[in-house]
Amino acid sequence: MFHTDPPEPADPGRPSVDVTAAARWLDGQVLRTPLLRSPVIDRLVGARVLLKAENLQTGGSYKMRGGLYAVGRLAAAGHTGVVAQSTGNHAVAVALAARRHDMAATVVLPVDATPSKVARARGAGARVVLVGSTVEERLAVARRISDETGHPIVDAYDHPDVISGQGSASLEMIEDAERAGTPLDTLIVPVGGGGGVAGACLAASDRPIDVYGVEPVGCDSLAHSLVAGRPTPVRPAPTIADGLRPSCVGELPFDILRTRLRGVVRVDDEEIAAAFRLLLMELKVLAEPSGAAGLAGALCLAADGATRVVAGTAAPGSGSRPRTVGVVLTGGNVEADLVARLATPVLPRQGVAA
Numbered sequence: 323m324f325h326t327d328p329p330e331p332a333d334p335g336r337p338s339v340d341v342t343a344a345a346r347w348l349d350g351q352v353l354r355t356p357l358l359r360s361p362v363i364d365r366l367v368g369a370r371v372l373l374k375a376e377n378l379q380t381g382g383s384y385k386m387r388g389g390l391y392a393v394g395r396l397a398a399a400g401h402t403g404v405v406a407q408s409t410g411n412h413a414v415a416v417a418l419a420a421r422r423h424d425m426a427a428t429v430v431l432p433v434d435a436t437p438s439k440v441a442r443a444r445g446a447g448a449r450v451v452l453v454g455s456t457v458e459e460r461l462a463v464a465r466r467i468s469d470e471t472g473h474p475i476v477d478a479y480d481h482p483d484v485i486s487g488q489g490s491a492s493l494e495m496i497e498d499a500e501r502a503g504t505p506l507d508t509l510i511v512p513v514g515g516g517g518g519v520a521g522a523c524l525a526a527s528d529r530p531i532d533v534y535g536v537e538p539v540g541c542d543s544l545a546h547s548l549v550a551g552r553p554t555p556v557r558p559a560p561t562i563a564d565g566l567r568p569s570c571v572g573e574l575p576f577d578i579l580r581t582r583l584r585g586v587v588r589v590d591d592e593e594i595a596a597a598f599r600l601l602l603m604e605l606k607v608l609a610e611p612s613g614a615a616g617l618a619g620a621l622c623l624a625a626d627g628a629t630r631v632v633a634g635t636a637a638p639g640s641g642s643r644p645r646t647v648g649v650v651l652t653g654g655n656v657e658a659d660l661v662a663r664l665a666t667p668v669l670p671r672q673g674v675a676a
């Protein structure tokens with residue numbers, strides 16, 4: 323079925339993150355999703371904005387890339403099953419990847435996981451275990467299941483193959499933008515555990531591209547970690563962006579990000595909802611809140627400039643006003659009732675007598 327053999331699994335003692343190798347292996351295994359444009363969004367951001375539609379990816383999110391690459395390498399090494407924990411999209415990706423490779427999958431999700439993500443993971447044939455609401459609770463159960471079954475855990479972000487796979491979305495966007503004669507100078511990626519944005523930094527590493535991460539207000543472990551100089555947990559605040567609420571950025575992503583990331587932009591639920599509506603109404607694109615957060619960050623950066631950047635490093639790029647901004651729309655798995663709620667902006671009250 324596969325046109326190339328996956329490379330051998332990375333030595334766990336010496337994690338190697340190689341976005342180019344992952345992109346080569348995933349070529350033909352995942353969709354090369356399109357770059358979308360909207361004149362209205364260009365005007366609002368004050369730059370050419372390219373939106374990488376990973377909401378259209380198999381499984382509905384860019385998590386398919388890291389999941390498929392990591393599981394493919396484990397299958398090649400002879401493993402017959404895998405275990406994963408996540409708020410939803412990584413679990414769906416690992417379940418689908420395991421099915422492609424004829425492997426067993428057990429995925430651990432929070433009790434308040436969105437029903438459609440639970441249904442997608444079950445639909446892909448995984449055993450779904452619902453546990454607690456924190457990443458620590460899920461990890462403890464995933465470790466126990468891994469010990470019992472002997473099946474390895476595929477971490478959602480603290481894993482070299484997952485970071486490499488996620489980074490392939492950014493690499494495709496960088497290459498497609500160059501091919502179109504509009505090279506990126508800015509790249510914006512939503513942040514949960516930091517795997518995707520770490521992969522983006524590596525994908526951009528030999529080019530003058532400023533990479534920004536976007537975190538929901540109160541779920542800003544990466545911002546705190548960059549300031550503290552080490553992974554620093556937060557108690558995640560409630561957010562509509564369910565994929566962006568791990569309590570702590572991963573150690574391996576942080577190691578990559580601390581010297582490469584231009585900065586973090588924090589966005590609130592209102593700003594994410596506004597980005598969601600823009601995508602829906604201007605591009606006819608359905609993103610989930612976590613997937614729309616990158617555009618929310620781009621709009622905030624355009625409106626408020628550097629005052630919105632809460633932590634960062636020396637600029638790898640020009641630091642001047644962006645001309646071409648790439649945004650990864652990371653996913654589109656969203657409940658119908660949330661779509662209805664977000665699609666309706668809060669209107670001023672009408673018909674009330676003075």
Ligand SMILES: Cc1ncc(COP(=O)(O)O)c(C=O)c1O
Nearest residue numbers: 411514515516517518565652653
């Ligand atoms: C749609 C979506 N976007 C972004 C993220 C965050 O990715 P990462 O954990 O690699 O930072 C997730 C995580 O589940 C997600 O589901």
